[in-house]
Amino acid sequence: MNNLFANIPRDLPEELCETLARSDAVRIERIVSRGHASPDDFWYDQEQDEWVLLVQGAARLAFADGDEVRLGAGDWLLIPAHRKHRVAWTDPEAETVWLAVHYSPQ
Amino acid sequence: MNNLFANIPRDLPEELCETLARSDAVRIERIVSRGHASPDDFWYDQEQDEWVLLVQGAARLAFADGDEVRLGAGDWLLIPAHRKHRVAWTDPEAETVWLAVHYSPQ
Numbered sequence: 001m002n003n004l005f006a007n008i009p010r011d012l013p014e015e016l017c018e019t020l021a022r023s024d025a026v027r028i029e030r031i032v033s034r035g036h037a038s039p040d041d042f043w044y045d046q047e048q049d050e051w052v053l054l055v056q057g058a059a060r061l062a063f064a065d066g067d068e069v070r071l072g073a074g075d076w077l078l079i080p081a082h083r084k085h086r087v088a089w090t091d092p093e094a095e096t097v098w099l100a101v102h103y104s105p106q
Numbered sequence: 107m108n109n110l111f112a113n114i115p116r117d118l119p120e121e122l123c124e125t126l127a128r129s130d131a132v133r134i135e136r137i138v139s140r141g142h143a144s145p146d147d148f149w150y151d152q153e154q155d156e157w158v159l160l161v162q163g164a165a166r167l168a169f170a171d172g173d174e175v176r177l178g179a180g181d182w183l184l185i186p187a188h189r190k191h192r193v194a195w196t197d198p199e200a201e202t203v204w205l206a207v208h209y210s211p212q
Contacts, residue, residue, distance in 0.1 A: 004159065004180040019158045021184050025131035026209040028157055051127045051134055053110065053205065055180075064189065074110040074161075089153050099159065101207055103132040 027102040035092030043084035050079045057096025062088040119177040133208045139196030149190035163202025
């Protein structure tokens with residue numbers, strides 16, 4: 001059985017991003033962070049909607065429109081296509097596990 | 107902030123199923139079970155692929171081909187369209203929270 005908390009390397013020099021399932025319409029991925037954040041001047045600007053669930057850990061997402069949200073276990077949000085955002089912070093003391101579902105806005 | 111563990115009624119006479127996000131291509135839903143199972147002779151036979159994550163709790167899924175799998179927190183699997191399955195058991199002592207992503211197999 002596949003498990004979302006399995007196969008996490010002890011060392012995470014980079015954020016770990018893996019596709020768990022995909023079709024033409026959707027891509028489901030697991031992201032594991034540990035103290036990682038986006039570069040200071042970097043914004044994700046995505047063609048697709050992204051539905052994101054913070055499964056474990058703690059993080060902050062910042063948006064180019066000025067919003068910032070803190071996420072704990074179970075928090076989820078929809079980031080519409082082209083809403084510019086970045087990962088401002090993730091817990092440096094423990095793994096933060098995200099589930100992201102990317103799909104076309106139509 | 108929306109949270110996957112929030113707004114769970116104390117009493118769950120029926121399984122609770124809510125759509126969290128959807129587009130033409132995808133439907134993301136939360137399912138909360140507490141001791142629920144599918145009727146004995148019932149099989150889900152779905153037009154779409156279903157990617158399912160057991161976020162919290164414990165459950166058993168049975169398949170018409172004879173397989174049965176037990177799921178704990180973090181376990182996930184892809185149920186291809188038309189693979190007949192049913193929920194054989196969920197923990198009667200605590201809420202089991204599922205995340206299901208339905209999408210076209212192409």
